[in-house]
Amino acid sequence: MKRAMLLLPLGVFLLMAVFLYRGLYLDPKELRSVLIDKPLPSFSQGSLEEPGRIINSDELKGQPALLNVWATWCPTCKAEHEMLNRLAAQGVAIYGINYKDDSAAAREWLQRLGNPYRFNIEDPQGSLGIDLGVYGAPETFLLDKQGIIRAKHVGAIDENVWRSKLAPLYQQLLDEATP
Amino acid sequence: MILRALGLSLLLCATAAQAAIDTYEFRNDHERERFRELTSELRCPKCQNQNIADSDAPIAMDLRREIFRMFGEGKRNDEIISYLVDRYGDFVLYRPPLNSSTALLWFGPGVLLVGGLLVLLLIVRRRRPQAQAASQAQLDAAEQARLQALLAANAASSADQERKDP
Numbered sequence: 033m034k035r036a037m038l039l040l041p042l043g044v045f046l047l048m049a050v051f052l053y054r055g056l057y058l059d060p061k062e063l064r065s066v067l068i069d070k071p072l073p074s075f076s077q078g079s080l081e082e083p084g085r086i087i088n089s090d091e092l093k094g095q096p097a098l099l100n101v102w103a104t105w106c107p108t109c110k111a112e113h114e115m116l117n118r119l120a121a122q123g124v125a126i127y128g129i130n131y132k133d134d135s136a137a138a139r140e141w142l143q144r145l146g147n148p149y150r151f152n153i154e155d156p157q158g159s160l161g162i163d164l165g166v167y168g169a170p171e172t173f174l175l176d177k178q179g180i181i182r183a184k185h186v187g188a189i190d191e192n193v194w195r196s197k198l199a200p201l202y203q204q205l206l207d208e209a210t211p
Numbered sequence: 212m213i214l215r216a217l218g219l220s221l222l223l224c225a226t227a228a229q230a231a232i233d234t235y236e237f238r239n240d241h242e243r244e245r246f247r248e249l250t251s252e253l254r255c256p257k258c259q260n261q262n263i264a265d266s267d268a269p270i271a272m273d274l275r276r277e278i279f280r281m282f283g284e285g286k287r288n289d290e291i292i293s294y295l296v297d298r299y300g301d302f303v304l305y306r307p308p309l310n311s312s313t314a315l316l317w318f319g320p321g322v323l324l325v326g327g328l329l330v331l332l333l334i335v336r337r338r339r340p341q342a343q344a345a346s347q348a349q350l351d352a353a354e355q356a357r358l359q360a361l362l363a364a365n366a367a368s369s370a371d372q373e374r375k376d377p
Contacts, residue, residue: 037333063256066300132269158273165298167256167270 065184072179073163080130080152093179096205097125103133104141106169112188120148128152177209235279254303
């Protein structure tokens with residue numbers, strides 16, 4: 033009993049140490065999305081590339097895909113654009129949400145930097161962004177072929193993020209899609 | 212002169228800061244107060260140590276606009292809060308709800324307090340018998356005799372001392 037009491041402070045210390053050590057590696061800026069494992073909120077928004085066409089949320093179903101929230105005012109989006117071009121060239125389906133942006137500037141940007149997107153959804157007011165829990169750009173959602181959100185990445189996708197976080201999940205979704 | 216320039220620049224800063232606050236037309240003062248209370252109780256997802264009312268982040272402005280829109284639709288506060296929680300999670304609440312991941316937050320301080328009191332009680336309890344044993348110690352006959360002898364010797368020597376130096 034007495035010996036157990038002596039060990040108590042050590043136990044409390046170890047517990048605190050584990051907690052604080054974990055805290056060192058948590059990024060408080062990255063919020064876990066509450067939408068994970070939920071279907072993409074349904075929407076009907078304008079198309080960036082074909083003004084006048086209305087895009088329906090069902091059009092994103094059919095295969096595992098990335099849904100990338102971007103804008104021309106966002107420097108990090110420019111940084112990740114080349115990576116998205118590479119992924120599109122590898123055959124990854126990528127859809128875009130042009131978030132609170134100027135459509136003409138956005139079209140010009142795609143012309144100049146290349147267009148990795150199958151199509152882009154216009155979200156001039158950011159209302160679709162709010163439905164998706166977006167709080168900055170870039171953010172990227174990983175959708176399965178039923179259009180269910182399976183993962184979310186906040187910030188730029190680079191080689192490292194893709195390889196360590198998104199590619200394994202994407203591969204898993206591809207395997208699920210082709211039994 | 213410098214002071215005046217400083218004062219003027221401060222004044223300009225103040226007006227610039229005020230200009231960033233967007234204006235909404237409320238139907239009455241009660242609604243304005245409700246808006247102010249609600250937005251100051253919700254946390255901005257981007258600038259994490261500010262509430263939606265104070266933040267200048269674009270997302271905070273959007274959320275204020277969205278909340279104002281829902282006011283127009285006659286939504287209740289709890290409906291607006293659950294709308295935001297459905298999108299941004301419990302994170303947006305400055306008053307976290309009680310669930311498995313916040314249980315530590317809610318009960319941790321109480322558990323620590325009770326634990327501390329228990330430890331204190333244990334220590335006090337353990338010390339009391341020792342202290343009582345020390346105070347109630349009885350001298351046996353030999354010790355009693357020795358004590359009396361010492362006291363007597365002490366009294367005699369101090370009497371001697373008084374006689375030597377008056």
